[in-house]
Amino acid sequence: MKDFLIPFDGPGGTGLHDDTDMGTPASTSTRTVTLRIDGFEVTVPEGTSVMRASAELGIEVPKLCASDNIEAFGSCRLCVVEIEGRRGTPASCTTPVAEGMVVHTQTSRIKKLRRGVMELYISDHPLDCLTCGANGDCELQDMAGAVGLRDVRYTPGDNHYDPSGTGARSQAEARLRDPVGINNPQFLPKDDSNPYFTYDPSKCIVCSRCVRACDEVQGTFALTIEGRGFDSRVSAGMKLDDFMTSDCVSCGACVQACPTATLQEKSVIEIGTPDRAVVTTCAYCGVGCSFKAEMRGDELVRMTPYKHGKANRGHSCVKGRFAYGYAAHQDRILNPMIRDTIEEPWREVSWEEAISFAATRMRGIQEQYGKKSIGVITSSRCTNEETYLVQKMARAVFGNNNTDTCARVCHSPTGYGLGQTYGTSAGTQDFDSVEDSDVVVVIGANPTDGHPVFASRLKKRLRAGAKLIVVDPRRIDLVKSPHVEAAHHLPLRPGTNVAVVTAMAHVIVTEGLYDEEFIRTRCDWEEFQDYVEFVAEERHAPEAVEMLTGVPAEELRKAARLYATGGNGAIYYGLGVTEHSQGSTTVIGIANLAMLTGNIGRKGVGVNPLRGQNNVQGSCDMGSFPHELPGYRHVSGSEVREVFESLWNVKLDHEPGLRIPNMLDAAVDGSFKGLYCQGEDILQSDPDTKHVAAGLAAMDCVIVQDLFLNETANYAHVFLPGSTFLEKDGTFTNAERRINRVRRVMAPKNGYADWEVTQLLANAMGGGWTYTHPAQIMAEIAATTPSFANVSYELLEEKGSVQWPCNDASPEGTPLMHIDGFVRGRGRFIRTEYVATDEKTGPRFPLLLTTGRILSQYNVGAQTRRTENSRWHEEDVLEIHPHDAETRGVRDGDYVRLASRSGETSLRAEITDRVSPGVVYTTFHHPTTQANVITTDFSDWATNCPEYKVTAVQVSPSNGPSDWQRDYEAQAEQSRRILPAAE
C-alpha cells in the first residue's frame, strides 16, 4: 500500500487514523511472544512477523514486496535483518517472532546488502523521477532514500525501460536519442487500455504485490507473472490481452498495492499527487465501504479504500474506487428550474423563486384536494439526516403519512419477514462474521456484481475451506470462478423460492437435523411444533416440488444437509428473494431455516440481507415507510407519536399513508396530486413504466431533487438541484446496520446540501426548522429513536462507526444481533406455503424474464452511466439460452423484441448458458432500454414490493427500437428543454 504524507489531525478532523503499512497481516493468535528489536522489548501475538513486530515499535524495516493486506512473500530481499544466534540475514517479512529473539534491523552488514539490492533495482529502472506520476508517492523512491543509495555503478545494459536501446538512463533521454524507435526487445509500451489506470511495464520491479492483491484481496486471479528470470513480467491474462480485455474487474487493489508508478491512477498522472485526505463513505451499494477522498485544493484526485474501514477492510470495487466522475459531469443541473406544465421547457430561476413556486403549489393542492393529496419519496442514496427530514416533511409539514422510499421496491419484505420472525428489520451480522462461516448459502443475490467488496471477503473465506450453496436461476460467477466452486447450485425456476426454502426445511425436519436445544431455549415451542407439522408434509419434500422448482431433489437434499450439519451456517440473500409476490414469505422461510439449525446469535452464522443501495437500511430506519415512525414504530402508537408531537409541536396522523404504488394508483384516480421526490428515479426504476408515467402525468406538482434531469423529471414541474456525497456531511447506514460518516470534501456545486434544500422547502410551507448542521439532525434522531439513542457525531468520530442498536444497553453498538435472545423475545416460526405467482407463462409469453444488475453499473445508471464504467456496459443486453435463441432465429448480438403483457422494448441479445432454458435476463441500467416497460404490477402480498424477478415474456427478432422507445425518446427530448435564466 502506498504511503504518502497526509496531514493528520486525528479523530475530529479528517477522520483519519494511523495509516501506517505494518508490512504483514496481523496475527490472530491469543498467545504472545516477547522479543527485543534494536534494543527495545516488544510483546506481540505469536505468528507475527519480525517486520510487523518492528513496525509495532515504530521501526520501519525497508521493504518493497511486503504490505499488510497480503501474505508475506519474501522476494525483494530489502527487509533482511540479523537475528542473534541465527545464521545469515533472513527476510523479516517471512520470519516469525520467537520468544527471547534478539533482532537487529540496522547493521553495517545489512546496510551494505540493502544498498546492493537497491542498486540492482535502480539499475533497471528509468531515472525519470521528477516527471513520474508517482513522484512523491513512490516506495521505490522512498526506499532508495531509506537505504542511502547514492550511486548506481552498473553501466547500462539489458534493461526494460529504455525503448531506444541506446543506453539511455531515462525515458526522456531515450526519446531524445531516438524519438520514434523501439529497438529494445525487452521494452514493452504502456498499457492505457483501462479507463482509470495505466500499466507501465518499464517501471515494474516484479515484486508481485499486484498479482497477490488480485489473488488474495480481490480473488479474481486476473494477473500473473509471465516468463522467468529477466523476462518476468506482470501480465493481465494471456499474452495478447491488455487490462481491458483481461478478466480484471478494475477493483483497484493492484494499483493500491503497486509500490512504483507501474500501476497508476490516470487521475494522479493528470492532476498530481493529493495534498490532503478525508475519510468518507462510498455512495454506491449497501456494503458501505470507507474511502479516503484524496484532494488537491477542492479537486478530487482519487478515492482510495480506507484500511480501517470496518465494512471493507481496505478493499474497494470499480464503482467506489473509480466511478466518481459523475460528480463533476457536465449533465449536472446546478440551477433550480420550474415550469407550469410538463409540456413547457424548463425555466432556470433563483432558489427563492423555485422554493416559493413549489411551496405555493403544494399548499394549493392541499387546499383543493385535501391534506392527504400530496406526499414524499425519500432517497436511499441520501444521508440518514436528509431522509429523516424528508419523512418529517410529510408528517410534520404536510400533515400526513404519505412517505415512502425505494426500499419499497427492494427490501421491504426483509423488514416484514425479519420483523415478524425475529423482531427487528435488519440483518443479524457484521461483514467480519463471514470469516467464521463454514457453510454460506447465497440466495437470489449476485455479490460479485452487486456487492463486490463483500464478495471478495466471501471468496477469501471460501478459498480457506468454507462450503458454498448457491440458490439462483442463473449460474452467477460465484458458482464457479478461480479457486471457488459451489458445493451445490440449485438453479430454481424464477418464482419458486418459497418451495425451495420450504423443501430445505422439510429435509432438516424430517431427517432430524434441527437444533432442538436452540429451538427449545430460544424459540416459541408451540409455534415450532405447528411449523414442523406443516413442513413435514410430503408435499414439501424435494421430490414433490422438483417438477415445480426445476431443482433436482437429491441436490436439494444434499444442500439442506450441508447447511444443517456443516458447522457455522450463514445465509446471504438479495433481491432475488424479495422482489416476488411471495418475497416476504421467502424471507420468513430463510429466518425459519436459521432458527431450525441454531444458526443465529454468534459469529459466522445469521441471516444477512445484502442491501442494494448505500443507505437502504438507513432510509428504512429513519421512518421512510408510511406506516412507521423512525425506529420501525407504527404510527398508530400514541406513545410513539407523542414523542414526536411534543418535539415537533404538531399533531401527527395516526393512520398509515400511501406506499409508492398506492400513490401512483391514487394519482391516476385523481386523489393524489403532488409529490416531492428526493434522489430517486421512479420512472426508470419502478415496475410497469407506463403506469408510473400515467401516475406522474396526472399530478399537478412533481418536485424532483436530483443531480441530473432523470427520467422522473420528465414529468416534473420543479427541479431542485441535488448535491453529491462529496459535498455534504451526514451518515449512511450499510447492510450490517453500520452507521458511517459521510464527510464534506468540497462545497456543494449547487449552493446547498440536500438537507438544506429540504429545510428551505419545509420552511416555505411553515415548517419553522432551524438546523444549521446535520449533527443537530442526528441529535434529534437519537433523542427520539431508542435504537439510535447513543449515536452522535462525537461517538462516530471516536469509534469510526457504530452498528445500531446503539444505546445504554449497547453503548458502542451491536455487531451481532440476537445473541442471548431475539429482539421480539422468542423466535417465531411461521408457515411458508408456496403460492404460485399469477404471472403465468403461456403460448404468447413462454419465457420468464428476470432482471438484475452488473458490476460496472449501479441501479438506474444515473451515476455510473456518466463515468467511464460504461465502457464495460454500454447498453442493457438480454441473456438468452442457446436453445431458446435457436428456436427463435436469434443470433448473438441481434436486436430482439422483448414483449410482455405490460409492454415491449428492444435490446441486443447475448446468447449464454448462464441462464437456463426458458429463462431470460436483463439489467435496467439504461433508460433507452426501459426494461421496466416489461415488468408488471404484481407485487409482494405483504409489502407491495414489485415482482421484478418474474415476468412472462416472448423474444423475437427485431429491427430496432420499439414504438414505446421512439415515443419516449421524443418525449424526453422535449421535456428536457431548458430556458436559461435572464441575465
Added chain:
Amino acid sequence: MSSRTTDEKLVYMANQIATFFESQAEGTRAQRVAEHLRSFWEPRMRDRLFEMMDRGEADDLKPLARKGAEIWRAHGQAVPAHSEEE
C-alpha cells in the same frame, strides 16, 4: 399483467393477504388479515374497499379477505396494528 384498475388491485391485494393467512394455523386467521390491513392500508384504500363491498363490487374477494375486512370495519381502531418490528 398491467392496466388493472385500482379497484381490481385492491381486491387482488386483499386476496393475496388472505391467501397467506389461509395457510396459517386456524383460529385467528381473519383477525390477522384485519390486523395486516389496518397496519398497512391507507384510509382511502380502506374506504374504497368497504364501499365496493357495500355496493357488491367486491364479489371476487375471498371469504377470508372479506371476513378480515369486516372485522376491521367493525372494530376499527380496536384492531391492533403492527410495525415491521413486532
